[in-house]
Amino acid sequence: MSSSPDAAVEVRDVVHTYGTGPAAVTALGPIDLHVPPGTFLVLVGASGCGKTTLLRLIAGFEQPTTGTVTAAGRPPVPGRNAGLVFQQPRLLPWKTVGGNVGLALRYAGVPRPERSSQVTTLLNRVGLPHVAGRRTWQLSGGQQQRVAIARALAVDNPLLLLDEPFAALDALTRERLQEDLRRVSVDTGRTCVFVTHSVDEAVFLGSRVIVLTSRPGRVALDVDVDLPRSGVEPDELRGSPEYAALRATIGHAVRAAAA
Structure with missing residues (x-):
């Protein structure tokens, strides 16, 4: 069938x-x-x-x-x-917020010169402007889940x-x-x-x-x-x-x- x-x-x-x-x-x-x-x-x-x-x-x-x-x-x-979002954000603590989202863009095949602007767009979309340079452990639990959603949206499917x-x-x-x-x-x-x-x-x-x-x-x-x-x-x-x-x-x- x-x-x-x-x-x-x-x-x-x-x-x-x-x-x-x-x-x-x-x-x-x-x-x-x-x-x-x-x-x-x-x-x-x-x-x-x-x-x-x-x-x-x-x-x-x-x-x-x-x-x-x-x-x-x-x-x-x-x-x-x-794109997948779990109960826990599962972010990489040794990377910045932007680095976590950027890694998803890299795996999605987005060219390096375009990643920075797309990271900004994705973080803005989930209500997190101006945090790309912060460490994930500096964010609240809710903010970390927003980053996880932004990361999931980075994959173009x-x-x-x-x-x-x-x-x-x-x-x-x-x-x-x-x-x-x-x-x-x-x-x-x-x-x-x-x-x-x-x-x-x-x-x-x-x-x-x-x-x-x-x-x-x-x-x-x-x-x-x-x-x-x-x-x-x-x-x-x-x-x-x-x-x-x-x-x-x-x-x-x-x-x-x-x-």
């Missing part, structure tokens, strides 16, 4: 099992997903439901036990088909994968970074797949939210988030009746799926 040419991500008949024999554990599936370009897809569910496993399959870090995964119509290749990147941050910083990421996704038009435990985060960030069942992870709910993605203040959006209704629907589905 061929993959759909208009899909940023296609997951077909996927089952993923860890181990073999009596000790084998099926973590995911069967599951099917069709993700059009430009979608901000959020995967939400209880711990152990297979969210990160599915993200790793899309990134190409693992191969499905059965079924197929494609990104832009091709089997994913780790580090090539997608249409897919961005994020595995609970704000989980370790305080509530205020988390909200600010959610707002930054939402703006960046609108500005760049990139397809995003975002993993979270937070229903509120899922509703705020996603243009589409998928709730996974407890192990093995399957689709319990697949809902489009019909909320404006630009031109509205974050507090106004979070306080709207439509936002509250979606949060209630998705929260109920998460609780039911984990039961």
Whole structure:
């Protein structure tokens, strides 16, 4: 069965099992997903439901036990088909902020004379002007995650994968970074797949939210988030009746799926 040419991500008949024999554990599936370009897809569910496993399959870090995964119509290749942001920033402490982003540009094949201006552009995009010369350990946790997002955006591909990147941050910083990421996704038009435990985060960030069942992870709910993605203040959006209704629907589905 061929993959759909208009899909940023296609997951077909996927089952993923860890181990073999009596000790084998099926973590995911069967599951099917069709993700059009430009979608901000959020995967939400209880711990152990297979969210990160599915993200790793899309990134190409693992191969499905059965079924197929494609990104832009091709089997994913780790580090090539997608920018990646993890729970921890994973920055190189011996390099400056600009050096970390510049290294990603180097691996992406950007000519050396062009890197400095692109570093500035990327750091401005994530709200970090004038920090290129600072060391990573001089930044707060939220600022380091912004650098990690800038580094992921340095790779010129249409897919961005994020595995609970704000989980370790305080509530205020988390909200600010959610707002930054939402703006960046609108500005760049990139397809995003975002993993979270937070229903509120899922509703705020996603243009589409998928709730996974407890192990093995399957689709319990697949809902489009019909909320404006630009031109509205974050507090106004979070306080709207439509936002509250979606949060209630998705929260109920998460609780039911984990039961």
